[in-house]
Amino acid sequence: MSKTMTGAKMVVQALKDQGVEVIFGYPGGAVLPIYDEIFQQNEIRHILVRHEQAAVHAAEGYARSTGKPGVVLVTSGPGATNAVTGLTDALLDSIPLVVLSGQVPTFMIGNDAFQEADTVGITRPCTKHNWLVKETDRLASTIHQGFHVATSGRPGPVLIDIPKDVQFANGHYTAPPQADTKMYQPRVKGDIEMITRLVEAMELAERPVFYTGGGVINSGPAATQLLRELVEATGFPITSTLMGLGAYPASGDKWLGMLGMHGLYEANLAMHGCDLMINVGARFDDRITGRVADFSPKSAKAHIDIDPSSINKTIQVEMPIIGDVAHVLEDMLRVWKSRGRKVNKEGLTKWWKQINEWRTVDCLSFKPSEKTIKPQHALARLEELTKGHDRYITTEVGQHQMWAAQYLGFEDPNRWMTSGGLGTMGYGFPASIGVQLAHPESLVINVAGEASWLMNMQEMGTAIQYRLPVKQFILNNERLGMVRQWQELLHGERYSHSWSEALPDFVKLAEAFGAKGIQCSDPADLDDAIMEMINYDGPVIFDCLVEKHENCFPMIPSGEPHNKMLLGEASTKDAIGNSGAVLV
Amino acid sequence: MSALKIKKGSSRKSAYDLRDPNGEVIENHTLAILVDNEAGVLARVIGLFSGRGYNIESLTVAEVDHEGHLSRITIVTRGTPAVIEQIKAQLGRIVPVHEVHDLTVEGPSVERELALFKVTGQGDKRIEALRLAEIFRANVVDSTLESFVFEMTGTSEKIDAFADLMRPLGLIEMARTGIAALSRGA
Ligand SMILES: Cc1ncc(C[n+]2csc(CCOP(=O)(O)OP(=O)(O)O)c2C)c(N)n1
Ligand SMILES: [Mg+2]
Numbered sequence: 091m092s093k094t095m096t097g098a099k100m101v102v103q104a105l106k107d108q109g110v111e112v113i114f115g116y117p118g119g120a121v122l123p124i125y126d127e128i129f130q131q132n133e134i135r136h137i138l139v140r141h142e143q144a145a146v147h148a149a150e151g152y153a154r155s156t157g158k159p160g161v162v163l164v165t166s167g168p169g170a171t172n173a174v175t176g177l178t179d180a181l182l183d184s185i186p187l188v189v190l191s192g193q194v195p196t197f198m199i200g201n202d203a204f205q206e207a208d209t210v211g212i213t214r215p216c217t218k219h220n221w222l223v224k225e226t227d228r229l230a231s232t233i234h235q236g237f238h239v240a241t242s243g244r245p246g247p248v249l250i251d252i253p254k255d256v257q258f259a260n261g262h263y264t265a266p267p268q269a270d271t272k273m274y275q276p277r278v279k280g281d282i283e284m285i286t287r288l289v290e291a292m293e294l295a296e297r298p299v300f301y302t303g304g305g306v307i308n309s310g311p312a313a314t315q316l317l318r319e320l321v322e323a324t325g326f327p328i329t330s331t332l333m334g335l336g337a338y339p340a341s342g343d344k345w346l347g348m349l350g351m352h353g354l355y356e357a358n359l360a361m362h363g364c365d366l367m368i369n370v371g372a373r374f375d376d377r378i379t380g381r382v383a384d385f386s387p388k389s390a391k392a393h394i395d396i397d398p399s400s401i402n403k404t405i406q407v408e409m410p411i412i413g414d415v416a417h418v419l420e421d422m423l424r425v426w427k428s429r430g431r432k433v434n435k436e437g438l439t440k441w442w443k444q445i446n447e448w449r450t451v452d453c454l455s456f457k458p459s460e461k462t463i464k465p466q467h468a469l470a471r472l473e474e475l476t477k478g479h480d481r482y483i484t485t486e487v488g489q490h491q492m493w494a495a496q497y498l499g500f501e502d503p504n505r506w507m508t509s510g511g512l513g514t515m516g517y518g519f520p521a522s523i524g525v526q527l528a529h530p531e532s533l534v535i536n537v538a539g540e541a542s543w544l545m546n547m548q549e550m551g552t553a554i555q556y557r558l559p560v561k562q563f564i565l566n567n568e569r570l571g572m573v574r575q576w577q578e579l580l581h582g583e584r585y586s587h588s589w590s591e592a593l594p595d596f597v598k599l600a601e602a603f604g605a606k607g608i609q610c611s612d613p614a615d616l617d618d619a620i621m622e623m624i625n626y627d628g629p630v631i632f633d634c635l636v637e638k639h640e641n642c643f644p645m646i647p648s649g650e651p652h653n654k655m656l657l658g659e660a661s662t663k664d665a666i667g668n669s670g671a672v673l674v
Numbered sequence: 675m676s677a678l679k680i681k682k683g684s685s686r687k688s689a690y691d692l693r694d695p696n697g698e699v700i701e702n703h704t705l706a707i708l709v710d711n712e713a714g715v716l717a718r719v720i721g722l723f724s725g726r727g728y729n730i731e732s733l734t735v736a737e738v739d740h741e742g743h744l745s746r747i748t749i750v751t752r753g754t755p756a757v758i759e760q761i762k763a764q765l766g767r768i769v770p771v772h773e774v775h776d777l778t779v780e781g782p783s784v785e786r787e788l789a790l791f792k793v794t795g796q797g798d799k800r801i802e803a804l805r806l807a808e809i810f811r812a813n814v815v816d817s818t819l820e821s822f823v824f825e826m827t828g829t830s831e832k833i834d835a836f837a838d839l840m841r842p843l844g845l846i847e848m849a850r851t852g853i854a855a856l857s858r859g860a
Contacts, residue, residue: 215725
């Protein structure tokens with residue numbers, strides 16, 4: 091049943107057959123035949139961004155808020171190199187993306203042709219896999235393989251480089267079922283003996299904790315359901331990384347809050363003091379572990395991960411379980427139930443008593459002010475006023491990102507999109523565009539810092555063009571706040587290039603694009619201003635002028651263990667030793 | 675500790691063979707990696723080693739299954755047991771990598787290297803070079819009145835030993851293939 095068509099037509103056909111509804115892209119010479127095909131159809135919507143980096147972040151936002159792969163189309167040379175930051179971001183956060191790039195014709199490759207770049211060479215270390223397609227006959231099957239690789243196992247970005255002559259030439263179209271996907275079949279079922287050992291440990295543990303991550307969300311809705319069931323049934327406390335927020339509801343009584351460098355006191359102390367740590371789809375990142383040698387010294391550790399290389403990479407575990415989170419949790423629940431649903435009641439009661447004592451420290455309390463808006467206060471109000479909404483949050487990178495993670499509560503997965511692994515300033519705004527496209531009726535807010543936001547501000551054009559009512563909630567401290575905080579704590583208060591000078595007038599900037607601008611500096615006006623933003627039917631830039639020198643706490647200084655957490659201004663003197671100063 | 679009786683760092687039943695997890699002993703391991711013979715696959719493997727700071731002591735690659743388009747890459751690498759485990763796991767993530775075998779831990783194996791030596795000299799030195807070559811079972815594959823090219827297959831140690839002997843006898847150039855290795859038995 092193979093049909094003959096041009097490579098360019100094949101690209102569009104393959105995307106349709108993969109169920110793609112939206113692609114984010116930017117045209118150029120090496121992808122003109124594909125753009126010509128896009129022009130001649132109406133099934134797939136193309137969103138013209140203003141910079142290829144933004145196309146990739148928008149696709150990430152789309153992917154993370156839907157669970158479907160994001161699709162990007164860029165031209166050769168500069169189009170492809172502009173996509174590199176987004177690819178790296180998606181790789182580190184395990185986001186499924188299929189990026190198609192144009193390439194100079196095969197007969198010109200290697201000649202330093204106009205807009206030629208060694209795209210597969212450049213993107214090899216920042217994709218899960220990539221392909222240069224040299225024959226039109228193999229184009230469709232390669233695209234199908236690309237979707238398969240991007241979405242199975244540990245998800246990630248793939249790139250398919252398509253020379254222009256391959257787009258023009260005729261070839262045989264391969265439909266998805268005929269494409270060879272046997273080449274990549276990661277294992278999803280966990281070792282049942284090891285799962286049973288973990289269940290035995292869960293029955294005995296006095297101080298257990300679930301430490302969950304983005305893997306739960308990547309695994310899909312079943313994983314979230316099973317996790318919630320397991321937590322409720324066992325009564326174990328649960329914390330999560332930045333990437334995993336929403337898998338367990340923030341309103342749940344077993345929820346300890348986020349852990350890690352800027353995580354909650356009770357979450358980090360529970361990690362430090364537990365006797366059984368159950369890592370579900372997280373990767374013992376250095377923002378989580380602090381000093382590895384002192385990480386949770388008294389616990390036996392289980393690690394559930396679909397990627398074998400995550401296991402024993404930084405932290406040695408006694409119970410490694412390689413498999414998909416949903417599959418493994420299902421087996422865990424089944425085994426645990428069949429063995430009589432046992433837990434160490436006495437131990438757990440004491441453990442919760444201890445945790446509740448830690449909770450009384452109230453580590454997120456802050457000194458409110460009548461004169462200036464505290465960034466924490468701004469987020470607390472945003473939370474209060476948007477809680478009931480069908481709400482999606484993206485963020486940029488910096489203090490505001492950590493405050494957003496601390497002060498906003500997530501009840502469901504796929505509602506929180508932030509650049510975790512790479513920490514990419516400029517991620518949040520385009521990501522919010524991708525989210526809004528997938529959820530046109532929902533309230534989509536990008537919690538931003540003024541410096542990060544400027545990195546992809548050109549996307550205002552995209553928001554306006556496609557009538558995407560994204561809300562840009564900028565906590566404007568006129569500082570590269572997170573950098574400033576480190577300089578204060580680590581570099582003798584020498585604030586080298588960490589302030590934002592010559593900032594635009596954000597209200598006028600919004601208006602120049604045809605959007606709405608709101609500025610707020612008085613705490614008394616804040617609620618009304620936030621309501622105005624929410625109720626406005628269109629994109630809004632909200633310039634929230636906040637306290638300029640606020641620091642983000644709690645904080646575990648680099649190179650310190652969890653129990654050396656700083657809670658507030660008073661405890662920061664000489665907190666970071668020399669060994670910590672070399673870390674980032 | 676607690677009611678849990680799990681020995682620290684032991685994962686007897688794991689997918690991993692954790693010899694002393696905190697051991698800092700540096701070991702040499704010979705890895706055999708079966709890959710699709712496609713463009714860029716060697717760059718992926720080498721890029722992994724350079725990008726993550728692993729060592730390559732020796733590397734050989736050639737197609738071994740023409741029909742199946744499979745190549746075999748043999749890498750000798752060095753590291754602590756934990757690092758070696760990481761290397762194997764990271765190799766396993768590469769999509770066109772089909773199999774990763776650690777020949778050093780998977781039972782007995784044979785390792786061979788081929789080397790060519792150009793030795794120049796006259797008189798006694800030339801005769802001595804030829805005599806040693808015979809003892810080492812090196813073949814003469816080229817000769818002129820002032821030079822020999824010897825060919826020798828053996829373990830890397832044997833090749834090193836032969837090179838040491840040839841150096842004072844006029845060794846001027848040498849080429850080695852790197853190690854090829856197979857497990858013993860069926
Ligand atoms: C692309 C990029 N460049 C540099 C950094 C380093 N960095 C991390 S946070 C930060 C400051 C961010 O400032 P802003 O967006 O205003 O957020 P704030 O910390 O003030 O809330 C910088 C420069 C980064 N994460 N990403
Ligand atoms: Mg700022």
